[in-house]
Amino acid sequence: IYQKGTFGSRTLPKVTTDPNKLEEQARAALPPTSYGYVAGGAGERATMDANRLAFRQWKLIPRMLRDTTKRNLEIELFGEKYDSPILMAPVGVQVIFHEDKETGLSEVCSELGVPYILSTASSSSIEEVAEANGAGPRWYQLYWPQDNDITQSLLKRAKENGYKTLVVTLDTWALSWRPTDLDNAYIPFVKGVGDRTGFEDPVFREKFEQQSGKTPEEDIQGASKAWVGEVFSGAAHTWEDIKLLREGWDGPIVLKGIQHPDDARLAVEYGVDGIVVSNHGGRQLDGAVGSLEMLPEIVDAVGDKLTVLFDSGIRTGVDVIKALSLGAKAVLVGRPAIYGLSIAGKQGAKQVLQGILADLDNSMGLAGIKNIQGCNRSMLRRVQYGG
Numbered sequence: 313i314y315q316k317g318t319f320g321s322r323t324l325p326k327v328t329t330d331p332n333k334l335e336e337q338a339r340a341a342l343p344p345t346s347y348g349y350v351a352g353g354a355g356e357r358a359t360m361d362a363n364r365l366a367f368r369q370w371k372l373i374p375r376m377l378r379d380t381t382k383r384n385l386e387i388e389l390f391g392e393k394y395d396s397p398i399l400m401a402p403v404g405v406q407v408i409f410h411e412d413k414e415t416g417l418s419e420v421c422s423e424l425g426v427p428y429i430l431s432t433a434s435s436s437s438i439e440e441v442a443e444a445n446g447a448g449p450r451w452y453q454l455y456w457p458q459d460n461d462i463t464q465s466l467l468k469r470a471k472e473n474g475y476k477t478l479v480v481t482l483d484t485w486a487l488s489w490r491p492t493d494l495d496n497a498y499i500p501f502v503k504g505v506g507d508r509t510g511f512e513d514p515v516f517r518e519k520f521e522q523q524s525g526k527t528p529e530e531d532i533q534g535a536s537k538a539w540v541g542e543v544f545s546g547a548a549h550t551w552e553d554i555k556l557l558r559e560g561w562d563g564p565i566v567l568k569g570i571q572h573p574d575d576a577r578l579a580v581e582y583g584v585d586g587i588v589v590s591n592h593g594g595r596q597l598d599g600a601v602g603s604l605e606m607l608p609e610i611v612d613a614v615g616d617k618l619t620v621l622f623d624s625g626i627r628t629g630v631d632v633i634k635a636l637s638l639g640a641k642a643v644l645v646g647r648p649a650i651y652g653l654s655i656a657g658k659q660g661a662k663q664v665l666q667g668i669l670a671d672l673d674n675s676m677g678l679a680g681i682k683n684i685q686g687c688n689r690s691m692l693r694r695v696q697y698g699g
């Protein structure tokens with residue numbers, strides 16, 4: 313690769329391998345509204361910054377003269393084997409980034425053996441993505457509707473279409489203060505683009521038609537509003553409601569958006585199978601702590617009782633090693649893959665994910681780590697350089 317350059321192949325699109333240049337390339341490829349939506353965060357982006365700063369505070373201590381010529385990246389989650397510890401984070405409305413959208417991204421994730429987590433706020437339906445993803449591993453992310461009939465209908469469709477694990481996102485029960493989108497007067501859900509899951513849901517359709525006398529297609533604006541009201545209504549669920557999810561889902565349940573060790577303990581108490589330590593990539597509560605900062609404490613509190621996953625701020629293979637060494641069993645990657653999708657469609661996203669996987673594999677070798685179990689706290693030192 314070094315002789316040819318990663319751009320050496322004439323057939324592959326030019327997607328940068330430099331994590332710090334990806335955002336810039338995506339900006340050039342996207343309309344300002346879509347770019348603002350993916351690259352933006354809540355408030356003054358203090359939490360987005362903290363997500364990256366938290367990674368900078370941990371450094372690897374490489375080990376020598378270990379035979380790490382061949383590395384094994386395999387992991388097991390909830391009794392299933394996966395090729396690597398990387399999952400595609402749920403990201404809504406992918407059609408605003410490229411026409412390949414969720415179907416294309418889930419197809420290349422399948423080729424890479426990377427589990428694809430489909431968002432409730434998707435621009436391809438549960439069924440279309442299952443078909444595109446084929447034999448690949450797929451999970452379903454729930455934005456939890458207020459109406460339990462609609463919730464049960466979504467869970468039923470996800471189950472029938474081979475989604476293995478349910479990821480329930482808890483941190484987005486109301487939309488946050490996102491200045492870029494506010495200034496652009498931009499919300500991708502109100503024009504019918506991010507609502508396929510909802511519009512195609514038979515229970516949602518029936519209820520909407522009863523209430524409005526129209527089909528969602530006849531009143532896209534009204535149906536979008538009704539759907540947004542279901543999932544981002546500003547009315548939160550509570551811990552007791554977890555049992556409603558169990559009614560319609562017999563597979564693993566993972567709560568996404570946990571940041572406090574006490575919430576992690578409650579997750580154990582309420583019998584869920586896993587959590588994602590995440591602050592939604594700094595897109596919800598600005599001023600919140602960098603996600604990696606909370607990981608060790610949460611792992612110490614509950615790591616032996618449920619499966620701890622991590623996201624928010626992963627940009628490189630080395631970041632993956634750090635999160636795993638602090639006790640996460642796997643990580644979710646959000647923006648980088650979406651930048652790749654924006655730059656060059658599904659092939660662009662594939663190259664970005666392949667790049668992170670290759671960097672992970674290579675860096676594990678250089679650090680003297682042979683397999684995922686070798687990622688542990690003995691590999692890390694907390695540092696504070698500079699002022």
Ligand code: FNR
Pocket residue numbers: 349350351363401402403404405431432433453481568590591592593594595623624625626644645646647648650
């Ligand atoms: C997201 N995220 C997200 N999460 C979720 O549970 N459902 C969703 O529909 C979305 N949508 C979404 C859109 C966009 C454009 C982004 C960037 C993110 C959050 C996502 O799953 C993940 O938590 C973060 O992206 C992780 O942070 P990084 O990797 O982007 O830093």
